[in-house]
Amino acid sequence: MDNFDVGPASSRNVGGSGSGESGFLRVPARKTIAAVILCDEPCSYSGHFTGGGMEPHTLSGCRWCSVGLARKDRVVYCVMELESRSRYLFDIAPHTHHTIELYAADEGGYRGLIFHFSKADGRINGRLEARFANRFKGVELLPASLEIGQCLTEMWGRRGRSVQISAGI
Ligand SMILES: [Zn+2]
Numbered sequence: 001m002d003n004f005d006v007g008p009a010s011s012r013n014v015g016g017s018g019s020g021e022s023g024f025l026r027v028p029a030r031k032t033i034a035a036v037i038l039c040d041e042p043c044s045y046s047g048h049f050t051g052g053g054m055e056p057h058t059l060s061g062c063r064w065c066s067v068g069l070a071r072k073d074r075v076v077y078c079v080m081e082l083e084s085r086s087r088y089l090f091d092i093a094p095h096t097h098h099t100i101e102l103y104a105a106d107e108g109g110y111r112g113l114i115f116h117f118s119k120a121d122g123r124i125n126g127r128l129e130a131r132f133a134n135r136f137k138g139v140e141l142l143p144a145s146l147e148i149g150q151c152l153t154e155m156w157g158r159r160g161r162s163v164q165i166s167a168g169i
Pocket of ligand 1: 048056065071
């Protein structure tokens with residue numbers, strides 16, 4: 001399955017509203033994004049919502065803690081966006097994860113589940129909503145998941161950030 005690309009460049013971000021950080025799927029204000037989950041299990045980390053978007057909490061001397069910003073639990077999946085067939089990391093809040101988790105419990109796992117993602121009220125800062133669509137037919141044909149923890153560690157490490165990433169939630 002070599003014909004599936006990692007979505008590295010912000011220009012290829014589906015939403016086009018990315019912060020320039022590569023590799024993350026962005027859901028725009030007024031578009032529904034269909035994506036299939038590739039990972040067997042998501043990862044989690046602790047972040048801070050800053051003016052520039054979500055930044056990871058760093059293990060020592062976190063600049064966002066030092067200015068009193070609250071820490072938020074974040075959950076990261078690997079998905080394939082169905083229109084572009086590109087793989088992305090997908091960084092979401094726990095409430096969206098909990099929606100996905102309920103279906104995963106019913107369906108016997110995360111991998112292969114297709115969801116439609118959209119922003120509530122068509123606002124870019126609106127709550128991210130996940131609606132279960134169906135299960136991908138031929139799950140065995142899907143590309144492998146990215147190694148989520150490794151991708152995040154490398155991405156943030158390049159910017160000098162040391163971040164605690166946990167497998168699972
Ligand atoms: Zn912090």
